Amino acid sequence: MNESAPKRLTLVSDAWHPQVNGVVRSIENTNHELEKMGLTVTMITPDLFRSMPMPTYPEIRLALATYGQIARKIEESAPEFVHIATEGPLGFKARRYCLKNGMRFTTSYHTRFPEYVAARLPIPKDMLYGIVRRFHNSGNGCMVATDSLARELETRGIHNLMRWSRGIDNALFHPRRKSEAPFGGLKRPIFLTVARVAVEKNLPALLALDLPGSIVVVGDGPARRTLEEKYPNVHFAGMLQDEALAKAYAEADVFVFTSKTDTFGNTIIEALSSGVPVAAFPVTGPSDILGGHEQAGALDDDLSAACLKALECSPEAARDLALTYTWEAAARQFYDNMLVAHGP
Known part of the structure; x- marks a missing residue:
């Protein structure tokens, strides 16, 4: 690792345990590989604060943290770089902190937030995409998993897109003998x-x-x-x-x-x-x-x-x-994106 490269990452995510989903697994596995590369990763997640169940989806908890609480958590972690994984209550407050303090940061587009919200509430998708566009364009890069998603988001006016693919634990997930019943x-x-x-x-x-x-x-x-x-x-x-x-x-x-x-x-x-x-x-x-x-x-x-x-x-x-997908390669993509966004 380059001695001048950032070594302390603070990662902010509204999606975290006990949720079981692709966002949580992607962050968790990438963090594991980043730490093997020598980075110190500090997570800011809903379990650190009081929370409430999300309307229409109580399994998801929404953090009730104030801006001051988020600011203190970021400052305590003394990051050289910040990554904001989600467009939720924590994500928006962390974004506000970074913009206010001139801290470079990246975001990632894990979930079709406009479609998911519109499926539950009578809110126009174009209005929601406006929020998403402002959120991601304010950072120094937005990480996406696939080329087709990048092309789609570009048509939505989201720029500075970076590839961050995914991996697989092929020792856990492997072919086994199938049972008769x-x-x-x-x-x-x-x-x-x-x-x-x-x-x-x-x-x-x-x-x-x-x-x-x-x-x-x-x-x-x-x-x-x-x-x-x-x-x-x-x-x-x-x-x-x-x-x-x-x-x-x-x-x-x-x-x-x-x-x-x-x-x-x-x-x-x-x-x-x-x-x-x-x-x-x-x-x-x-x-x-x-x-x-x-x-x-x-x-x-x-x-x-x-x-x-x-x-x-x-x-x-x-x-x-x-077998062409590995978390090591995915984490290297994430790290390289971080270096580009961090700048010289």
């Missing part, structure tokens, strides 16, 4: 999805399909009870983590990614690493990962057709594609 005796083939059970994940696109075998949902969220009642033939396995999650992936014959609004799709590469071909819509995230890799998965506007095509794909090709 998976998930308590369900009929194969198994079409599995792993997601928050919430409106933005578009789960009915899979649950309503007439597919051979069985459909399994791993995850929890505010829409679970409603969907369980509406789709009684679907197996809801609840929240699984670590080894239990890895075993669930490996039992699947096809992994189905239903979302049209995710910015990447960490679960896609977890499935691929488990030797499970993927079916998805041809949208940002799935297209970036699966494009040009027809043996590892199938993209189709007709999700049923994609599922059936994926049954014919190669588990070996799926695994090989996943």
Whole structure:
């Protein structure tokens, strides 16, 4: 590491434990690799403050921190650089601090905030994109996971975009022998999805399909009870983590990614690493990962057709594609972005 390069990073995120999602996993794994590179990373997250449940999504806690509290936390960490991961209460106050004190910082675009809010509240997406645009353009770089997302955000007026890809723990997520009676005796083939059970994940696109075998949902969220009642033939396995999650992936014959609004799709590469071909819509995230890799998965506007095509794909090709993603490489991208934004 260059001796003059910043070694103390303060990372601000409204998404953190006990949430289980791609944002938290991406930050956690990147931090681990950055620390191996010699950086000291200080997190400012909602668990450090009083909080309240987010309306319509109580599993997410919103920090009730004041600007003064955020300012003190940043100053105590004595950062040489700040990264703001989310456009939430903590993110906006940290942004205010950096702008007020002339501190260079980067942001990242993990979540389609305008679409998620508009799905719950009657607020025009254009107005929300105006907020997002001002938030990210005020920093010294905005990190995005894929080229297609960067092109899309450029059309929205967001500039200075930087690539920060994702990785996979291929020692945890790996192919395993499939059982004859998976998930308590369900009929194969198994079409599995792993997601928050919430409106933005578009789960009915899979649950309503007439597919051979069985459909399994791993995850929890505010829409679970409603969907369980509406789709009684679907197996809801609840929240699984670590080894239990890895075993669930490996039992699947096809992994189905239903979302049209995710910015990447960490679960896609977890499935691929488990030797499970993927079916998805041809949208940002799935297209970036699966494009040009027809043996590892199938993209189709007709999700049923994609599922059936994926049954014919190669588990070996799926695994090989996943092995091209590492957290070490993702963290190096993040660090290089930080150096560019930090300036001489």
